[in-house]
Amino acid sequence: ETGVTQTPRHLVMGMTNKKSLKCEQHLGHNAMYWYKQSAKKPLELMFVYSLEERVENNSVPSRFSPECPNSSHLFLHLHTLQPEDSALYLCASSQDSAGSYEQYFGPGTRLTVT
Amino acid sequence: GNSVTQMEGPVTLSEEAFLTINCTYTATGYPSLFWYVQYPGEGLQLLLKATKADDKGSNKGFEATYRKETTSFHLEKGSVQVSDSAVYFCALSRNSGGYQKVTFGIGTKLQVIP
Numbered sequence: 001e002t003g004v005t006q007t008p009r010h011l012v013m014g015m016t017n018k019k020s021l022k023c024e025q026h027l028g029h030n031a032m033y034w035y036k037q038s039a040k041k042p043l044e045l046m047f048v049y050s051l052e053e054r055v056e057n058n059s060v061p062s063r064f065s066p067e068c069p070n071s072s073h074l075f076l077h078l079h080t081l082q083p084e085d086s087a088l089y090l091c092a093s094s095q096d097s098a099g100s101y102e103q104y105f106g107p108g109t110r111l112t113v114t
Numbered sequence: 115g116n117s118v119t120q121m122e123g124p125v126t127l128s129e130e131a132f133l134t135i136n137c138t139y140t141a142t143g144y145p146s147l148f149w150y151v152q153y154p155g156e157g158l159q160l161l162l163k164a165t166k167a168d169d170k171g172s173n174k175g176f177e178a179t180y181r182k183e184t185t186s187f188h189l190e191k192g193s194v195q196v197s198d199s200a201v202y203f204c205a206l207s208r209n210s211g212g213y214q215k216v217t218f219g220i221g222t223k224l225q226v227i228p
Contacts, residue, residue, distance in 0.1 A: 031214065040122075041220065055213060090158070094214045103158075103214055105157035105158040105159070
């Protein structure tokens, strides 16, 4: 595997379910991100982990819970979601440095909440 | 705060037409500027970038120049192909305590017809 991978690619869940999204990066980066992509809206940054510590949490509801066990893996745990949480969830990674480097994105998980 | 403004589209062009997608930004200091592209069913990929004023980023026939005086980073291509059909995102990035804080535009959908 190369780059950033995400599983599953598609997920349908009921409002009472609990599920997790997984992201893995094979680039040796040490910052990882969760974004939410909804139609007609800019990408919304949800969480940032730098060196495995959460450094940003953009007022995301507690029904979304991130976990970063090591610099290569990032999870997003989901519980009691709402239909408006249906979206494409993108994971990204970047290299922690003083310069401004691009982020590398995974293909996303298309989530549908019924 | 930082912001990025771009046309939402869709922009529909015939093959071999000239493409311009406008992007303007508001930011403090000296951000890096990027264009990302998202093909159907995929995550975002970096298309090109510029890290300082007057820099020109280029890739696959696309170009954009970092214009600090007009706070713009317009994307251009001289002759589009059907395979260029995708959503294009303008973005700016600042290094924030070791990770990349990225602000994205809303994305411009490009449709190229044969």
